[in-house]
Amino acid sequence: MLSFVTASTSAQDLATAPKHHTIKPSSININNEYSAKAKITLQDVFSADTTNGVSSPTQNTINKFAVVVGAGLTADIPEDELKDVKFLGKIQAVSDVTSSSVTVMVGYHLV
Amino acid sequence: MIYEISPLLAKTAISVKPEDILLQKGAWVKFSSAWPGTHKWASGKLFVVSAEPILVPYAISRIIPEDDYCDIDLSNSDSGEKLYPENEGVLYQIAVGMKPGDYLVHFYLPSPRYIYHLGEASMFPDVASSTLRYLGAKRPEDSPADAPLWFLFAIKDMPPITLRPYVETGGDDATQAFEKCTFMLKINKCLLDEVKNPSKEQIERAFLIRWRDELLGY
Numbered sequence: 001m002l003s004f005v006t007a008s009t010s011a012q013d014l015a016t017a018p019k020h021h022t023i024k025p026s027s028i029n030i031n032n033e034y035s036a037k038a039k040i041t042l043q044d045v046f047s048a049d050t051t052n053g054v055s056s057p058t059q060n061t062i063n064k065f066a067v068v069v070g071a072g073l074t075a076d077i078p079e080d081e082l083k084d085v086k087f088l089g090k091i092q093a094v095s096d097v098t099s100s101s102v103t104v105m106v107g108y109h110l111v
Numbered sequence: 112m113i114y115e116i117s118p119l120l121a122k123t124a125i126s127v128k129p130e131d132i133l134l135q136k137g138a139w140v141k142f143s144s145a146w147p148g149t150h151k152w153a154s155g156k157l158f159v160v161s162a163e164p165i166l167v168p169y170a171i172s173r174i175i176p177e178d179d180y181c182d183i184d185l186s187n188s189d190s191g192e193k194l195y196p197e198n199e200g201v202l203y204q205i206a207v208g209m210k211p212g213d214y215l216v217h218f219y220l221p222s223p224r225y226i227y228h229l230g231e232a233s234m235f236p237d238v239a240s241s242t243l244r245y246l247g248a249k250r251p252e253d254s255p256a257d258a259p260l261w262f263l264f265a266i267k268d269m270p271p272i273t274l275r276p277y278v279e280t281g282g283d284d285a286t287q288a289f290e291k292c293t294f295m296l297k298i299n300k301c302l303l304d305e306v307k308n309p310s311k312e313q314i315e316r317a318f319l320i321r322w323r324d325e326l327l328g329y
Binding site: 111 | 170172173174175176178179180181182210211288289290291293295
């Protein structure tokens with residue numbers, strides 16, 4: 001599966017893991033045609049369950065991956081470099097710029 | 112009450128029939144005489160699976176922080192997953208498969224009564240101990256989700272089976288402080304007919320389901 005967003009300083013939803021699955025990204029492509037460098041961070045957003053140690057769990061937002069892409073450049077992260085990355089809940093992309101000239105494309109599969 | 116096929120068997124050349132994995136119509140099942148009076152319809156009796164069983168899939172997931180755990184009650188109690196039969200004469204064989212992850216699972220019947228211990232008095236499972244949390248613990252590779260090797264049995268009003276997933280500290284992903292523990296279950300629903308006067312062959316060859324206390328103390 002593929003999901004695509006443009007860069008924004010507010011979090012953009014890329015994909016959501018179904019209840020009994022996790023998401024394994026297989027590729028990440030960031031294309032920066034903006035006039036300045038852009039930092040893209042992928043976050044895993046989920047709520048944990050009640051456990052022995054946490055009786056009232058809250059939503060967690062965990063930064064899982066970050067890359068800075070220079071102006072006019074493209075970052076391609078292949079599956080081999082993503083093999084240890086997985087998402088338990090929702091994948092969100094957040095950037096330090098808001099521009100439709102910066103695109104974030106994530107390929108993934110459910111495990 | 113429990114049986115498990117060792118993953119070691121996956122490395123050997125063996126021929127496995129369907130009835131070796133899941134109970135089928137015509138299979139003989141015997142409950143030991145140690146089953147208490149609360150289960151007198153089953154205690155000490157031999158049954159035949161009277162109809163083709165129905166296989167019902169189910170899944171349970173919990174997201175747990177590292178170095179923490181939760182309890183999952185499979186019984187029909189208010190807080191349970193309600194995976195037990197509601198009638199006498201019914202046996203549920205529950206195949207428990209686990210998706211990969213950095214967690215291990217303890218088994219209680221009911222909590223905190225463990226089954227997987229050793230003879231020495233201090234050798235019982237304990238997730239609070241850095242060593243004993245590995246005693247008797249099942250890992251996802253012991254019973255993979257797509258080929259489960261761990262089987263539990265449940266009858267009406269049996270004490271609650273409790274699964275306790277514990278998430279290891281420092282998994283394979285340095286930024287991952289949580290793990291999703293997913294159990295893929297297949298519940299083989301078996302209708303039982305009592306064999307009033309079982310033959311010697313039936314008694315010898317029936318699948319014996321022992322009571323909890325028979326699995327302890329040695």
